[in-house]
Amino acid sequence: LVLALLASPLAAALKLDIDGQAIVDQLLHLATYSDDPNPAVTRILFTENDMKARGYIKQLMAEAGLTIREDTMGDIYGVLPGANPGAASVSTGSHCDAIPLAGAYDGTLGVVGGIAALRALKEAGFVPAKPLEVVMFTSEEPTRFALSCSGSRAMAGVLDAGYLDSRRDENGTSYLAAATAAGYGAATYGEMLQGARRTPADLAAFVELHIEQGPLLEKEGTQIGIVTAIAAPAALRVSFSGDGGHAGAQLMPWRNDASLAAAELALFVEHAALSAGSWDTVATAGYWDIKPNAVNSVPREAVLEIDVRDIDRERRDGGVGSIREEAAKIAQRRKVRHSVDIINQDPPATSAPAVVAAAAAAVSELGYSSKRMVSRAYHDSLFMAQIAPTAMIFIPCRNGWSHRPDEYASPADIARGVQVLAHTMARLAGDAADAKQEL
Amino acid sequence: LVLALLASPLAAALKLDIDGQAIVDQLLHLATYSDDPNPAVTRILFTENDMKARGYIKQLMAEAGLTIREDTMGDIYGVLPGANPGAASVSTGSHCDAIPLAGAYDGTLGVVGGIAALRALKEAGFVPAKPLEVVMFTSEEPTRFALSCSGSRAMAGVLDAGYLDSRRDENGTSYLAAATAAGYGAATYGEMLQGARRTPADLAAFVELHIEQGPLLEKEGTQIGIVTAIAAPAALRVSFSGDGGHAGAQLMPWRNDASLAAAELALFVEHAALSAGSWDTVATAGYWDIKPNAVNSVPREAVLEIDVRDIDRERRDGGVGSIREEAAKIAQRRKVRHSVDIINQDPPATSAPAVVAAAAAAVSELGYSSKRMVSRAYHDSLFMAQIAPTAMIFIPCRNGWSHRPDEYASPADIARGVQVLAHTMARLAGDAADAKQEL
Ligand SMILES: [Mn+2]
Ligand SMILES: [Mn+2]
Ligand SMILES: [Mn+2]
Ligand SMILES: [Mn+2]
Incomplete structure (x- = not known):
């Protein structure tokens, strides 16, 4: 099946309209929902600015024609249905929360860029065999509850209810209380965690687009990094x-x-x-x-x-x-x-060869330069890798800077990253037309 | 004059009713106005709890029969008029603000104890020749504006308007804006500083009662410290x-x-x-x-x-x-x-021999043990010494602890400290009856 997808003539023929500057404009608009003045971005889980950012993400998903759902932990999904609705999903996503005095690209690129990828596929008339989804994971950053990746940990079933309850914020507020106040949550921790749970049967693949947060791609003039392991x-x-x-x-x-x-x-x-x-x-x-x-x-x-x-x-x-x-x-x-x-x-993660191969085929088809590399930063992919074949796509960022107000990636690099993401997801999901031919 | 006062038979005959436990009860009530749960005390300038504490201090002053006035900086005065209303005042006082997670005695003893001293003198029928006053100095602690002793610096005329304006709190609020919001302040920094100004002609003496904040008195079993210099x-x-x-x-x-x-x-x-x-x-x-x-x-x-x-x-x-x-x-x-x-x-301060002598005479008359010592901590006395003959009276505190929730001084030590303060002030102000005999 993977070989068939890699060879798919239709996927290769996809011409996607991806406007890097339009995505940057969306990222900079998202950055305005911040507790500190821009260019600094501070966006803490379930605060007023986080809730406004969530509203904006749902607006972008709606404009892209995606079906929106939210889970009990506060994760937000935008889904592009596949021709085979019962099939496992091909998923992408990242986070929109930001540590104090951070920048506009960490995490947000993978959410806004993921929406742009699904939108471009839909507008190009591509109908996936498997469903495509983009996830805004809740609280990847550990700022409020001293716990990173609470959304993806819950999805993977590796978040303990008692432990989560013990992570109180500086006012003593629990995750459950804060999630409930934000319109998420459930009657108990058990129900809340269960409401976010995903299973391997449910997920065909996961691939996350992210800025490198290191200097290697920029230093070497390489356009795309394909992540083979997460430190x-x-x-x-x-x-x-x-x-x-x-x-x-x-x-x-x-x-x-x-x-x-x-x-x-x-x-x-x-x-x-x-x-x-x-x-x-x-x-x-x-x-x-x-x-x-x-x-x-x-x-x-x-x-x-x-x-x-x-x-x-x-x-x-x-x-x-x-x-x-x-x-x-x-x-x-x-x-x-x-x-x-x-x-x-947490244990390290190794990328799935099939997802790495799909990303490599997408890069080669698009004619971009690329290298295999290690992710030294923490990502939701680390936990998604426990329930889905996973890889990541990196683009260069200026001086390798991240978690600071002058974090920056160029519109051209962003457009390339989103192209690679869209082509990779199309390959992993399969073209409904091909799938029919195969039947 | 000083020798005459030291020898005053009436002052020596004063029998003052000072209830240490009642003063402790007032200190512990004051401690409830705190941003952190007791026994910790956190009381930051012009916050809601600071305003409540100010209200309580004014209530205590009113109950003691003192005339209340407040100045533009936020200092609060309680005055017991003297027989000679034009005479320079004999002043005492300290502060009621508390750094984060401090205790119930630092500063507050000198305010609540000062009110108790004046009340006991009044109730004993003592009529001072010179006016007596007790001051609650505004913001002795540097917490909010990174500036200590703003009240006493302004009284002494050594606080620069531009410098004060440059000390912004963490939200960028200025002292003038915060004071104005609290019902103090003036049209300009110049007016506000001038409104708090005292002059040497206005002040016959200043004496501050305070816990030692060091271990020496307790270790040596000495009841009273008379401060000869402030570090x-x-x-x-x-x-x-x-x-x-x-x-x-x-x-x-x-x-x-x-x-x-x-x-x-x-x-x-x-x-x-x-x-x-x-x-x-x-x-x-x-x-x-x-x-x-x-x-x-x-x-x-x-x-x-x-x-x-x-x-x-x-x-x-x-x-x-x-x-x-x-x-x-x-x-x-x-x-x-x-x-x-x-x-x-800031420059160090040396106590005035006449005030040290009055305190020593009071201690000796009351039969307490005492020693001369140095104050290592910062006090409003440091600035009052620039405009008035000044000294301080110390009492022991447990383990020398201060600026922490378990700061403690015993009711008996507190009663002794307030007795010495009252007798010292009576000596410095003179007895109106004596004054008439002298005329
Ligand atoms: Mn981050
Ligand atoms: Mn990130
Ligand atoms: Mn202090
Ligand atoms: Mn003090």
């Missing part, structure tokens, strides 16, 4: 607590300043990554919470959230272990209490 | 900025993580204080602001606010200089941009 991330939270005190009156020998324990650990995290022996190891103390956080007070509590990634799971877990050990040593030396909490330690 | 604080803000990036995709060799520059500087601040050669040197990086502050993002900006104190101004300024130099070295080594901003670098 495995781990995240841990380390909390230190001391006795605090007044910054004037608490003399130095009697202090146990929690922020200084955190400072030492953050520097060790950098050291651990630099000494791991591979460029593929990265480690970051990206989140700091210092209390009471006043200039005239000795810090009493310090929380660090630390992200460790590698394409090699053993090396990554070795790094996590050494950070745990160092945290204990620092706590003992500085006479502070401490605790370590593993936020996640 | 000189300096505060600086150091900002580092790098290029940020995605925590997965930005490889280690290309990073310039701003938080790690801050971590190195915070550790240097500790080192600088420990190696200064004196226990009187303390230095703290108490305030951290990391951006974007997300677990999956390399920190792009890091701001540290650093507090350096010493009883020796030269040694303190040497420490500030070495921190500036180290910040520049770290920025160069880590390839981050940086800037240093001096928030304040």
Whole structure:
């Protein structure tokens, strides 16, 4: 079947009208739904701006002629029915939430670009044998509930109800309460998670379009990256607590300043990554919470959230272990209490050869340059890969920058990425006309 | 005159009814006006809880029979008129704002205790020759506008209008706008500052009652501290900025993580204080602001606010200089941009011998144990000392703790402190009966 699709003359003959600048205009409009002034984009799960962004995504889906449905977790689907309505779907998608002070392209490209791909296929008169769908996954970013990819984790059935309930936001609000307030949710966590569940029988393939978030494609002048593996991330939270005190009156020998324990650990995290022996190891103390956080007070509590990634799971877990050990040593030396909490330690994902082959055939048919590469960033694809044959398509982004206001991808690169996505999905879904000929 | 007062038989005969537990009850009621649940107290300038606390303070002043007035900056006065209404006032007071997650005694003791002292004098039938006043100073803590002691600085005439306007809160709101919204303020900064101005002609003496915020009185079993000098604080803000990036995709060799520059500087601040050669040197990086502050993002900006104190101004300024130099070295080594901003670098204050003598006479008359000591913490007395003969009275607090929820002073120590305050103020103001005999 795959070989038949790769050879399909109709798919090869598809001429799709994809306007890169029009997609950029949509991305920049989406960016206006932000808690910080543009070009910065801050869009936190189920806030007012997130709800406005969801409304805009549904509007784009409706304008593209897609059938819209939303699930209990807050994922949004746009579906282009296939000739065989009972067939498993060929799916694409990404996220629209944005960490504080991020940019306009991370995630959003895969949603807005996915809608544009399905719209172009429909307008070209292409009728897929299998249904096509584009998903806006809910809260890929961990900002509000310190949990990434809650939508795709739920779809894959790897999100535990009790664990999800334990991830409270800074006001103590639960995911279920926040989802319910936003018009999603269900009577219980079990029902909410079940309402988002997908199964392998349900999904023929998943392919996500994304900016690279690294510098390689741009540096080498390569137009398309085809992702063969997604690096495995781990995240841990380390909390230190001391006795605090007044910054004037608490003399130095009697202090146990929690922020200084955190400072030492953050520097060790950098050291651990630099000494791991591979460029593929990265480690970051990206989140700091210092209390009471006043200039005239000795810090009493310090929380660090630390992200460790590698394409090699053993090396990554070795790094996590050494950070745990160092945290204990620092706590003992500085006479502070401490605790370590593993936020996640997910397995890496390998792309499905059939999906990689479909993307490669699409690239070759379109005449673009491409390379196989590893995704070092976290994506919903990591979890979709547990229930569907999965791959990703990368386009270059300026200087490899991401998670910052000056994140940028050119209209021409965006148009190429969406062309490759559309052709790949068409190949994976099959042309209804071919399918009839085959019958 | 001072000798006459010290010898005053009537003042010596004063028997004041001071109920420590009643004062504690008032302090604990005041503590309920807090943005965090008790025992933690968080009370930020001109917020809803701060306004409620102000209402309660005015209620206590009214119940004590004091005449209330408020100035343009937001300072609140309770006045007990003297027999000679044109005479300069004998003043006491402290603050009711509280940094995040602080306790119930810092500052509040000097306000609630000051009201109790004036009330007891009035109820004992004591008529002062000079007017007595108790002040609730506005925003002694620097939380909202990164500026401490705004009320007492304005009273002393050492607060610049342009500088005050430059201290914006995290929403960009100015002091003038916030004060106006709270029912204070004036048409211009100049008018607002002028409206709070006091002059030496206006003030016969100032004496502030406060918990020690250090462990010495409790350790030595001494009941009262008489402050002879207030250590000189300096505060600086150091900002580092790098290029940020995605925590997965930005490889280690290309990073310039701003938080790690801050971590190195915070550790240097500790080192600088420990190696200064004196226990009187303390230095703290108490305030951290990391951006974007997300677990999956390399920190792009890091701001540290650093507090350096010493009883020796030269040694303190040497420490500030070495921190500036180290910040520049770290920025160069880590390839981050940086800037240093001096928030304040105020001169130390020496207590006035006449006020110290009055307090010592009061202690001796009451039969309490006492010692002369240095205040290492910042107080409104630091600025009042520039326009009035000033001293402070300290009482023990548990473990020397302050700026934390378990801050505590016993009802018995509080009663002793208020007795000493009342007797000291009576001595400084003179007894109207004596004054008439002298005429
Ligand atoms: Mn992201
Ligand atoms: Mn993303
Ligand atoms: Mn304080
Ligand atoms: Mn205080």
